[in-house]
Amino acid sequence: MTAAEQPSTRKPPPKHHGTRRLGMWVLGWQRFRRNKTGLLGLVLVGIVFLVALFCPLLAPYDPNDQSAMLEFRSKAPPSWKNPLGTDRMGYDVASRVIYGAPTALVVGLGSMAVAAVIGIILGGFSGYIGGMADEFLMRFTEFFLVVPIFIVILVMVRIFGIVVVGTPLEEIPYLNLSTIILILGVFGWPPIARMARAEFLRLKEMEFVEAARCIGVGRAGIIFRHILPNALPSLIVIIALGIGGSILMEAMISFLGFGDPKAISWGQLLSFNYEFLKIAPWASIAPGMAIFLTVLGFNLLADGLTDAFNPRLKE
Amino acid sequence: MQDDLIRIEKMVKFYPVMRRGIFRSKQTGVIRAVDNVTFSIRRGETLGLVGESGCGKTTTARALLYLTAPTSGRAHFQGTDIIEVFERGAKEEILRIRRRLQYVFQDPYLSLNPRWSIAETVLEPFRVHRHLPENQWDDRLMELLELVGLEYYHAWRYPHEFSGGQRQRVGIARALAVEPRFLICDEPVSSLDVSVRAQILNLLIELQEKLGLTYLYISHDLSSVRFISDRVAVMYLGKIVEIAAVDELFARPLHHYTYALLTAIPIPEPDADRGHSVLKGEVPSAVNPPPGCRFHPRCEAALPQCREMPVELAPAGDEHLVACHNPR
Amino acid sequence: MTAIAPHNDQLLAVKKLRVHFFTGAGVVQAVDGVDFAVSPRETLGLVGESGSGKTISSLALLRLIPRPGKIIGGEIIFKHEDLIAKREEEMIKIRGKNIAMIFQNPAYSLNPIYSIGDQLGEILTWHEKLSRQAANERVAELLQLVGITDPFSRLRQFPHELSGGMKQRVCIARALLCSPPLVLADEPTTNLDVTIQAQILDLLQELKERFHMSMILVTHDMGVVARMADRITVMYAGRICETATARTIFENPRHPYTQALLATMPRVDHSYSDGKTRRLPVIPGRIPNLIEPPSGCRFHPRCPASDDECARILPELLSLEEGHWVSCIKAG
Numbered sequence A: 001m002t003a004a005e006q007p008s009t010r011k012p013p014p015k016h017h018g019t020r021r022l023g024m025w026v027l028g029w030q031r032f033r034r035n036k037t038g039l040l041g042l043v044l045v046g047i048v049f050l051v052a053l054f055c056p057l058l059a060p061y062d063p064n065d066q067s068a069m070l071e072f073r074s075k076a077p078p079s080w081k082n083p084l085g086t087d088r089m090g091y092d093v094a095s096r097v098i099y100g101a102p103t104a105l106v107v108g109l110g111s112m113a114v115a116a117v118i119g120i121i122l123g124g125f126s127g128y129i130g131g132m133a134d135e136f137l138m139r140f141t142e143f144f145l146v147v148p149i150f151i152v153i154l155v156m157v158r159i160f161g162i163v164v165v166g167t168p169l170e171e172i173p174y175l176n177l178s179t180i181i182l183i184l185g186v187f188g189w190p191p192i193a194r195m196a197r198a199e200f201l202r203l204k205e206m207e208f209v210e211a212a213r214c215i216g217v218g219r220a221g222i223i224f225r226h227i228l229p230n231a232l233p234s235l236i237v238i239i240a241l242g243i244g245g246s247i248l249m250e251a252m253i254s255f256l257g258f259g260d261p262k263a264i265s266w267g268q269l270l271s272f273n274y275e276f277l278k279i280a281p282w283a284s285i286a287p288g289m290a291i292f293l294t295v296l297g298f299n300l301l302a303d304g305l306t307d308a309f310n311p312r313l314k315e
Numbered sequence B: 001m002q003d004d005l006i007r008i009e010k011m012v013k014f015y016p017v018m019r020r021g022i023f024r025s026k027q028t029g030v031i032r033a034v035d036n037v038t039f040s041i042r043r044g045e046t047l048g049l050v051g052e053s054g055c056g057k058t059t060t061a062r063a064l065l066y067l068t069a070p071t072s073g074r075a076h077f078q079g080t081d082i083i084e085v086f087e088r089g090a091k092e093e094i095l096r097i098r099r100r101l102q103y104v105f106q107d108p109y110l111s112l113n114p115r116w117s118i119a120e121t122v123l124e125p126f127r128v129h130r131h132l133p134e135n136q137w138d139d140r141l142m143e144l145l146e147l148v149g150l151e152y153y154h155a156w157r158y159p160h161e162f163s164g165g166q167r168q169r170v171g172i173a174r175a176l177a178v179e180p181r182f183l184i185c186d187e188p189v190s191s192l193d194v195s196v197r198a199q200i201l202n203l204l205i206e207l208q209e210k211l212g213l214t215y216l217y218i219s220h221d222l223s224s225v226r227f228i229s230d231r232v233a234v235m236y237l238g239k240i241v242e243i244a245a246v247d248e249l250f251a252r253p254l255h256h257y258t259y260a261l262l263t264a265i266p267i268p269e270p271d272a273d274r275g276h277s278v279l280k281g282e283v284p285s286a287v288n289p290p291p292g293c294r295f296h297p298r299c300e301a302a303l304p305q306c307r308e309m310p311v312e313l314a315p316a317g318d319e320h321l322v323a324c325h326n327p328r
Numbered sequence C: 001m002t003a004i005a006p007h008n009d010q011l012l013a014v015k016k017l018r019v020h021f022f023t024g025a026g027v028v029q030a031v032d033g034v035d036f037a038v039s040p041r042e043t044l045g046l047v048g049e050s051g052s053g054k055t056i057s058s059l060a061l062l063r064l065i066p067r068p069g070k071i072i073g074g075e076i077i078f079k080h081e082d083l084i085a086k087r088e089e090e091m092i093k094i095r096g097k098n099i100a101m102i103f104q105n106p107a108y109s110l111n112p113i114y115s116i117g118d119q120l121g122e123i124l125t126w127h128e129k130l131s132r133q134a135a136n137e138r139v140a141e142l143l144q145l146v147g148i149t150d151p152f153s154r155l156r157q158f159p160h161e162l163s164g165g166m167k168q169r170v171c172i173a174r175a176l177l178c179s180p181p182l183v184l185a186d187e188p189t190t191n192l193d194v195t196i197q198a199q200i201l202d203l204l205q206e207l208k209e210r211f212h213m214s215m216i217l218v219t220h221d222m223g224v225v226a227r228m229a230d231r232i233t234v235m236y237a238g239r240i241c242e243t244a245t246a247r248t249i250f251e252n253p254r255h256p257y258t259q260a261l262l263a264t265m266p267r268v269d270h271s272y273s274d275g276k277t278r279r280l281p282v283i284p285g286r287i288p289n290l291i292e293p294p295s296g297c298r299f300h301p302r303c304p305a306s307d308d309e310c311a312r313i314l315p316e317l318l319s320l321e322e323g324h325w326v327s328c329i330k331a332g
């Protein structure tokens, strides 16, 4: 030890339980902060979250307020009264777009939560156990990857919508939206599973994992204390990408008219207004921009996270 | 022998060679990474294990600690058959063995969990073994860090804040936390800067003197092996070809491979005998090792029987074992 | 007086070379005022620990510094011309033809998708304007020379079909294709086993004599330079500590770092089991960070002979005696 490294004062003794566990995260954040595009993504995503949280405060009108229609102000251009204009049914576009934010986030986060649980369990199991189980699970994943999901989802949403009619299930609020979220999750796990498998494969051979086995740490300890936390950064990146993807997917489903009629979603606003694109362009452009900025935000965020946590780009 | 701490008997480890098919993988052969290896390590000594890349040094050590399950063979620690314990023993029994045998890894950049502070890493063994009441952990942590030449304030830092030499010290502290009797050091200095290597080698010797440890020191760097070892075993293609006391081996190598290895090392002296390398060709593959003596295709003194008759370690002089039909 | 005056008989003279890396964390002063020279038919050993700037110094000779690095000063006089002033098109003609490089990791320095014959032949058709047929023959001849048996069938093989030692032989053959007067070998044997290393070193020695080449051998292994080099330059933290003939470096090192480096390495030819306590002399501390290198002499925080002056004065490379250059204010 060189003299220069000696601290001037002694710090208090360390606490071994609950010591700050943030080494990697702090380091990652320092690198992330230097990444302009990543920060832009974070800001965009942050705005969407804030809007979603405070939509009743931010929206000038109730989302179901059609009073403009009565004043013959449907399809009105942006004005002081209606900052983004009104659409063909007299809804205030700004309010509708603002109320679309929570829907988009619920779809993105919900479907990816489902996908992450399935993907991490299957992928982690596959990578950690290896052998025949791995072969089988990977083939299974590949099968899901080659299926044209979008069409399958449309079909399933429609069939489910029909099957449910007349059953008590019909009473559940936002049933259609929940179905979409669930299906997006069930079909969205393969990339996460692949990443989890690759990370588990890589990490289980790492010397620090071997060192833990040497000390006598059990299987659960190795998976949950050593491997999973180290796999998390990569998984978060791919989940962030997936959130953007799901939001886009839901917008496409709604745009094609397969969405939940009771939920306010950006895709539905588009589908609702695109025929009047020439007469009231604002009613289509606003939800379109919302989709674009949100998806872009998540993708940029994922990009920034990759740079921040990818050790190969260190120095 | 009475004072053997570790005895490895007929240790074998084969790895399957797989070819990936469309539906399932097929095994097309085996890598004979470790093939019938027998040796013992005495209490308090350092046994050096040398050999070229891929000859099976690491695999031997990993099989000994059951980090990979050996294909067959026994390993005894103070008379207990530890492979038997690892395979069938109760959890407490396995933990008891794990406490006594520890491993120091080659790459200090890979062997520490990057998300854990040094304190967490060094204290993990305490959490697993619970051999100390929790209120003594901090004191013990301080002692351990001091023992390996780190400062107490280092405990809050994370691996990326350390140099390679310091990380290797942390790795050693973690291994010492369970009060082991036996330490495997697998190339502990080869990824360190030249000027830091001496610091770690000195530390290992100091710890051995203080704590009465026994080492298996694995390396392909013969100069550090010469410095740290009491006895040396030479490995070639999964087999031990020679074992002797360190000075004996360096002065009178009996196996032709040992001799070739020794002459191949460049001596840091401008007028050193610039003898030409005696060894032609390269190490054959461990998938299809040559029959008979595995070294015969490259050996200048090979006899006809070397080509067919396998050869086992046999005594040749005072505590000197060699596996050669025609020793030098 | 310039530290190492360019004589007319020098093939290469590097003067006050400085290469800095402009990274997000700061400016890495990787090579900071380095002087050395190579005479025809001479092997110069460039030794030093990891990160001391050996690779960057030799890449600078080819003007192949990776981004974000830049040559920010100095001269590289090769055959009486300053390479730093040359345009990129002129450099392309020098690389491979006049100065060739052998890399540390043979696995990465051959292109996996081309056969050996194609990769090596291409260099000849480009630099020497040989026909395909003539190029192939010349390649086969060189492969034979570097100890590869049955060279014509090897021409069709791909890098992954060769062992590490074999690949390094191919890389050596590639470096020699245009008979360059100067070869840079960057740790050519570090990734190889000792017995293969011995074969490759023998081969390099033999080829060097046969082709009348000069060689810069970059390594951190004092044994390798002792065996190969005529003269040795010792680097530490981006600067030169000492340059002298190999014998002088080993028998009469004058820079404290050279002395410490030699003392700190265990020796194969030395018995340590004589009963006395076994300890190696150590260099305390560790290699400095080159973003904020120590003031004055870069080695002073670790140097046993240092005092206040060392922390203030940046020592110049000065001649102690004929051909022996040391940058230490205490060595005079």
Ligand SMILES: Nc1ncnc2c1ncn2[C@@H]1O[C@H](COP(=O)(O)OP(=O)(O)OP(=O)(O)O)[C@@H](O)[C@H]1O
Pocket (backbone or CB within 6 Å): B015, B016, B031, B032, B033, B051, B052, B053, B054, B055, B056, B057, B058, B059, B060, B220, B286
């Ligand atoms: N997990 C594995 N799967 C398949 N083959 C393996 C595995 N681990 C090692 N091997 C093979 O076993 C042989 C011995 O490897 P080992 O790592 O024991 O060599 P080593 O002597 O430690 O070499 P080095 O000096 O390069 O560390 C090699 O041929 C290697 O390719």
Ligand SMILES: Nc1ncnc2c1ncn2[C@@H]1O[C@H](COP(=O)(O)OP(=O)(O)OP(=O)(O)O)[C@@H](O)[C@H]1O
Pocket (backbone or CB within 6 Å): A315, C021, C023, C028, C030, C031, C048, C049, C050, C051, C052, C053, C054, C055, C056, C057, C066, C067, C068, C069, C220, C290
């Ligand atoms: N791309 C880069 N960006 C920033 N710094 C760099 C880069 N490449 C090299 N350096 C710095 O330049 C210095 C010299 O590096 P160089 O590769 O020349 O060392 P070396 O002496 O060849 O070491 P080694 O023995 O490890 O090969 C090092 O401190 C390194 O950190």
Ligand code: SF4
Pocket (backbone or CB within 6 Å): C255, C256, C257, C297, C298, C299, C300, C301, C303, C304, C305, C306, C307, C310, C315, C327, C328, C329, C330, C331
């Ligand atoms: S100048 Fe001073 S600090 Fe530098 S090497 Fe010489 S004695 Fe040591």
Ligand SMILES: [Mg+2]
Pocket (backbone or CB within 6 Å): B057, B058, B059
């Ligand atoms: Mg190994």
Ligand SMILES: [Mg+2]
Pocket (backbone or CB within 6 Å): C054, C055, C056, C186
């Ligand atoms: Mg280098």
